[in-house]
Amino acid sequence: MATNIEIETLFKSNYAVMHRLASMLLHDGESAHDIVHDVFTSLMDKDTSGSVDTPYLLSSVRNRCLNRLRDIDVRERFKRLYIFCNNEADECDDWPDENLLEILAHCEDWLPPKCSRVFCMRFREEMKTDEIASELGMGERMVFKHLRHALDILRLKLNQNG
Known part of the structure; x- marks a missing residue:
């Protein structure tokens, strides 16, 4: 020492x-x-x-x-992901619009089953991440990971297809 x-x-x-x-x-x-x-x-x-x-x-x-x-x-x-998942959709009354929902309905085929389920619960059923976590029996952090993965896949596919 x-x-x-x-x-x-x-x-x-x-x-x-x-x-x-x-x-x-x-x-x-x-x-x-x-x-x-x-x-x-x-x-x-x-x-x-x-x-x-x-x-x-x-x-x-x-x-x-x-x-x-x-x-x-x-x-x-x-923190940014948490804010995005919990606040962004709630603050915007016209989001998601019908056109986006129609596109996303076809995009869910590109997602793995868990990501697709979490994505639907969050954006179609408009559930909060804590509600999704409790319903699926997983932690909120895992819900964030599935959402992030789903968004990455969709961003990549939408960029590829224009």
Whole structure:
């Protein structure tokens, strides 16, 4: 384990460059500050028998930033899908229109059975995702996955066929 004096010396000599790297990757000064402090906290907890140098610290910052961005991306995609599935159709009174329903009636043949069932329940029967999940005995997350898969397939088929 590194001594407090060694960690303090590393902190003073590398904090600015580590913070700058984290800020460039995250575009958020507070998160960058947290990431840098997490790296030094982990140094205090780990057995760092070898010498810890600047490249090691910068790699640690980069990896933690990439993990943070990945987590944010997953949460944002899930949030957007959730909002789409629960609000978009409800806010628009004329959606889906009859023309779209007619097209979608033929498109369901392209979907796997579970995706087709979830898709119909959501857009034809206008059920909420939690209602679909409870009726089919699956989690809401699985309902989202089936809807996303169905929408991807339909988007691809409709783009192919004009």
